[in-house]
């Protein structure tokens with residue numbers, strides 16, 4: 001893709017609006033110029049989506065599903081270009097980008113095509129009354145996504161919103177506009193009807209994101225990002241009572257019982273704490289480990305953290321990526337300092353790696369393992385969103401559950417145990433939208449995804465997405481026996 005990122009409105013690129021730079025997280029050097037959509041450009045994008053709505057909504061679902069499959073095919077054809085765009089914005093490893101981020105984009109379109117096309121409709125028959133429901137799209141949907149998994153999270157919302165018959169305006173994160181800009185080119189290349197998928201770039205509050213969600217021509221908002229931003233958006237759409245679906249922050253707990261396969265628990269926790277530099281909403285930041293295995297688990301996790309590899313994105317064995325921006329790196333480092341101030345013992349990391357090359361200008365931090373903090377420390381309560389965890393020992397199952405649930409967030413939790421009974425008992429006691437047992441991040445796209453408490457509103461995934469992106473109308477008919 002080019003060094004200049006443009007909006008995509010009504011099926012064509014629009015190179016208008018002031019520009020801003022994005023930076024390579026690996027080196028801190030500027031990579032692209034991105035156009036920022038002001039109110040007038042957002043107006044045009046919403047108008048294009050509205051104009052396309054009647055035609056798109058009127059298509060049979062099988063035809064919209066066929067469009068989703070064409071998009072998935074084209075993603076696979078331009079796979080390496082998407083990989084390159086994602087890496088340029090995020091500094092992710094090529095291995096992760098090729099095996100997770102971009103394939104999940106294609107899978108998002110394919111799976112929602114299947115789910116929508118096969119979805120049964122319901123009818124209720126009571127003597128001489130027949131009630132049935134038809135589902136209608138919400139209208140024009142604003143899709144606002146963050147920077148941590150830019151392509152995966154955007155397509156997770158674009159696929160189901162389109163197949164349900166909505167037209168959309170997508171705003172990627174200001175840090176990571178590249179892969180969704182390629183998707184817009186893909187939409188044009190396969191001939192998706194103009195205006196069905198529009199993309200505007202820019203910042204959040206006081207900029208493109210705010211103009212979009214508040215726009216009177218936008219009927220609903222689907223958002224993934226920080227809990228605080230979700231709260232701001234909710235207030236800004238309250239007057240119009242727009243439907244919202246929010247996938248927000250987390251402070252996820254991992255519970256390691258003494259009967260667990262410790263090798264699996266250590267390796268699983270390496271993944272759940274450090275994947276994507278800890279910049280996944282599902283990453284574990286609080287670990288609770290049963291006292292008999294606490295010291296061994298902590299020593300082994302700290303040792304593994306120290307062996308993660310800060311390679312270049314192109315190196316296939318790279319396992320540590322940079323933070324997304326200088327600002328986010330500084331935020332994560334401020335928590336490393338806070339941990340020291342709060343009295344933590346630093347078992348691994350705690351600082352900034354030095355390379356002696358151009359990566360010293362990048363946004364890297366060391367993977368960090370902490371112990372010794374009280375439960376009410378800020379490090380144990382606030383989402384850091386970096387490669388860091390705090391480990392606390394526990395003595396009983398009840399205590400572990402109570403500690404895990406003592407959070408304002410409730411997105412995900414992980415349980416490591418070899419006891420089937422304990423696995424079910426504990427998993428069902430945790431206040432979280434998602435619980436994994438002896439694994440992490442394994443996903444069936446048909447299952448409901450989302451969080452409780454500050455971690456979100458509603459569920460997406462499978463038919464749950466289709467429920468959000470459409471409204472049922474119940475039609476009830478009085479049947480008159482013996483009449484035409």
Ligand code: NAD
Nearest residue numbers: 146147172173203204205209210225226229247248249281
């Ligand atoms: P963020 O909330 O800062 O920004 C997310 C998006 O919202 C960006 O596109 C931004 O420009 C836009 N935005 C910001 N303010 C806005 C406003 N007032 N109106 C409209 N749009 C606005 O989040 P981030 O820093 O990009 O992402 C990290 C956060 O996302 C973390 O908290 C993480 O836990 C969360 N997250 C949650 C999930 C989930 O599924 N629950 C998945 C990934 C990330």
